[in-house]
Amino acid sequence: MIEIAGVSVRYRGRATRALDDVSIAAPRGRLTAVVGPNGSGKSTLVRALVGRVQLEQGLIRVDGDVVREDGRRALARRVAVVTQREEPAFALGVREYVALGRYPHLGMWRGMTSADAAAIERAIELTDTSPYLGRVITELSGGEWQRVRLARAVAQGGDALVLDEPTTFLDIGHEMVVFELLSRLAAEGQAVLLVSHQLNLVARFAAHMILLHAGRVAAEGSPADVMQGGVLEAVYDWPLVVTRDPAVGAPSLVPLRARPRG
Amino acid sequence: MRASRWIVLAIALVVASLAGVTIGTLRLSPAEVLHGLLGDGSLVQVAVVRTLRLPRVVLAALVGAGLGSAGAALQGATRNGLAEPYLLGVSGGAAVGAVLAVALHAPPAVVPLAGFAGALGAVALTLLVARAAGGQGDARVVLMAGVVVGAFANAAIMVALANAQDNVVRGALWWMMGSASDASWPQVRMLALYVAIGIAVLLAFARAIDVLALGEDTAAGLGVRVARVSLTVYVAAALLAAGTVAAAGLVGFIGLLVPHLVRMAGARTHRTIISAAALAGATLVVLADLVARVARPPAELPLGAVTAIIGVPFFLARLRRLA
Numbered sequence: 001m002i003e004i005a006g007v008s009v010r011y012r013g014r015a016t017r018a019l020d021d022v023s024i025a026a027p028r029g030r031l032t033a034v035v036g037p038n039g040s041g042k043s044t045l046v047r048a049l050v051g052r053v054q055l056e057q058g059l060i061r062v063d064g065d066v067v068r069e070d071g072r073r074a075l076a077r078r079v080a081v082v083t084q085r086e087e088p089a090f091a092l093g094v095r096e097y098v099a100l101g102r103y104p105h106l107g108m109w110r111g112m113t114s115a116d117a118a119a120i121e122r123a124i125e126l127t128d129t130s131p132y133l134g135r136v137i138t139e140l141s142g143g144e145w146q147r148v149r150l151a152r153a154v155a156q157g158g159d160a161l162v163l164d165e166p167t168t169f170l171d172i173g174h175e176m177v178v179f180e181l182l183s184r185l186a187a188e189g190q191a192v193l194l195v196s197h198q199l200n201l202v203a204r205f206a207a208h209m210i211l212l213h214a215g216r217v218a219a220e221g222s223p224a225d226v227m228q229g230g231v232l233e234a235v236y237d238w239p240l241v242v243t244r245d246p247a248v249g250a251p252s253l254v255p256l257r258a259r260p261r262g
Numbered sequence: 263m264r265a266s267r268w269i270v271l272a273i274a275l276v277v278a279s280l281a282g283v284t285i286g287t288l289r290l291s292p293a294e295v296l297h298g299l300l301g302d303g304s305l306v307q308v309a310v311v312r313t314l315r316l317p318r319v320v321l322a323a324l325v326g327a328g329l330g331s332a333g334a335a336l337q338g339a340t341r342n343g344l345a346e347p348y349l350l351g352v353s354g355g356a357a358v359g360a361v362l363a364v365a366l367h368a369p370p371a372v373v374p375l376a377g378f379a380g381a382l383g384a385v386a387l388t389l390l391v392a393r394a395a396g397g398q399g400d401a402r403v404v405l406m407a408g409v410v411v412g413a414f415a416n417a418a419i420m421v422a423l424a425n426a427q428d429n430v431v432r433g434a435l436w437w438m439m440g441s442a443s444d445a446s447w448p449q450v451r452m453l454a455l456y457v458a459i460g461i462a463v464l465l466a467f468a469r470a471i472d473v474l475a476l477g478e479d480t481a482a483g484l485g486v487r488v489a490r491v492s493l494t495v496y497v498a499a500a501l502l503a504a505g506t507v508a509a510a511g512l513v514g515f516i517g518l519l520v521p522h523l524v525r526m527a528g529a530r531t532h533r534t535i536i537s538a539a540a541l542a543g544a545t546l547v548v549l550a551d552l553v554a555r556v557a558r559p560p561a562e563l564p565l566g567a568v569t570a571i572i573g574v575p576f577f578l579a580r581l582r583r584l585a
Contacts, residue, residue: 012396047479050479050482050483051482052478052479052482052488069487070487072482072485072486072487073485073486074485075485076483076484076485077485080483081480081483082483083477083479083480083483085477085479086476086477086479086480087477088475088476088477089338089341089342089343089475089476089477090338090341090343090475090525090530091525091530092472092475092530092531093530096472096530096531097476100469100472100473100476100484101484103469103470103472103473103484103485103486104484104485106469108466108467108469109466136530156484
């Protein structure tokens with residue numbers, strides 16, 4: 001269970017807060033999704049979780065324990081994070097890259113144990129990334145790279161997964177593969193916290209949605225609760241309607257063409 | 263990296279070292295070298311091998327190992343293939359220290375120590391500037407702070423040398439161009455200890471460097487305390503380079519070039535990259551020192567100039583692969 005409790009973040013030199021008293025819970029066994037327009041604070045939330053921004057107030061708890069700066073490694077054993085951007089500087093083999101997911105479990109000198117190797121194998125199998133093992137990460141396509149990153153996060157072996165826009169650059173098929181995998185991991189008991197722009201897919205897969213707007217929680221609840229035309233239109237500042245997905249019946253957003261001027 | 267490549271690296275270092283001990287103004291056969299090493303040859307053979315050539319070869323190897331491994335660690339931690347340990351203020355600071363010592367007519371033995379002190383001062387200044395700018399753990403800020411401190415140091419040297427006497431300029435320039443010619447066993451022992459500790463520290467952080475090379479956000483997510491680990495690696499790499507500067511002056515290009523060479527040879531994780539860079543750096547500097555000694559006898563070429571001359575074609579080849 002990841003709990004973000006009353007967290008506020010203000011970037012240096014900014015008048016307004018990037019996050020303003022935000023509380024979010026991502027319990028085990030549930031796919032929890034955070035959505036919202038650009039600049040609403042979604043990525044700041046993830047950066048706060050990995051300690052890359054200072055909290056002005058509030059705290060973050062994992063399974064009831066408050067996360068502190070000197071507990072980063074212990075946190076990494078429980079929560080794996082796939083950040084929005086990751087551009088590797090140097091060539092690294094795909095297997096070596098996935099193995100770095102075991103970093104928080106290793107000492108300075110101790111090598112990999114059979115448990116580490118098993119976690120790596122399982123992650124590769126779950127994410128179906130074994131075809132890429134002979135390659136280096138700098139030569140993967142966008143879709144392959146996202147899946148290999150996911151494999152690294154799964155290899156980390158915690159019981160919580162946080163992902164910031166994991167399906168950016170992915171085509172429909174690859175996007176669905178990722179959503180299906182996240183859904184499966186949640187069903188297996190992981191706490192999955194997903195930050196995404198893909199409202200319609202999130203509405204189909206997530207059990208709980210949080211809509212952020214200007215650093216605050218604008219709406220929260222089941223997809224049916226959050227996917228309300230009036231709320232979304234105000235938050236995204238664009239005319240839209242919410243219908244029902246004809247195939248599966250999930251709420252589905254359809255943006256309209258621009259309002260006529262005048 | 264494949265096992266065969268490790269063997270090639272090790273053999274290359276052994277061959278280069280044997281060549282360094284064998285070749286010189288006084289030509290010795292391999293048998294004579296062996297007798298010299300064992301101490302049962304003629305007095306001249308023993309003196310040349312044991313007190314002139316061998317310490318010089320070992321010193322050159324240590325300098326290369328230190329610079330190569332420091333460059334490898336630094337390029338990984340900063341995610342930047344243009345990073346090298348001299349860039350953190352080491353070279354500029356060392357030169358300022360050495361020039362001051364020469365200008366103040368300090369005895370020759372003091373010049374390396376002054377260079378070392380200058381390097382330490384400049385590294386401290388670089389990190390302070392980066393900290394004042396609010397980015398002590400941020401690779402880009404630290405590298406830019408190093409560039410600023412280096413530019414300031416260069417300006418200081420030019421001012422100091424503008425009106426200096428010819429012999430002062432010459433002495434300072436010679437030291438800045440690098441040389442292993444003053445090698446002695448006590449110096450080798452000190453440097454060996456220093457380099458061994460430095461490389462051990464870098465190897466202890468090798469896995470953290472692997473993770474840092476993925477980017478700071480990802481590293482934080484994997485439990486690396488980014489600012490603290492980065493700073494440790496910067497300081498360890500800079501101190502390692504400063505130690506080599508005290509022993510042999512400025513030997514350019516090794517810290518920049520060698521990490522690229524070992525990555526081209528297939529080294530991917532930093533435990534391998536740092537270790538292989540130590541071996542390859544040692545081999546290159548031993549060879550460069552051999553060239554410096556025998557290219558134009560009886561005069562010696564500056565070691566730093568030879569490493570640069572060797573380095574440029576390697577780097578051009580690397581550029582071709584990148585383009």
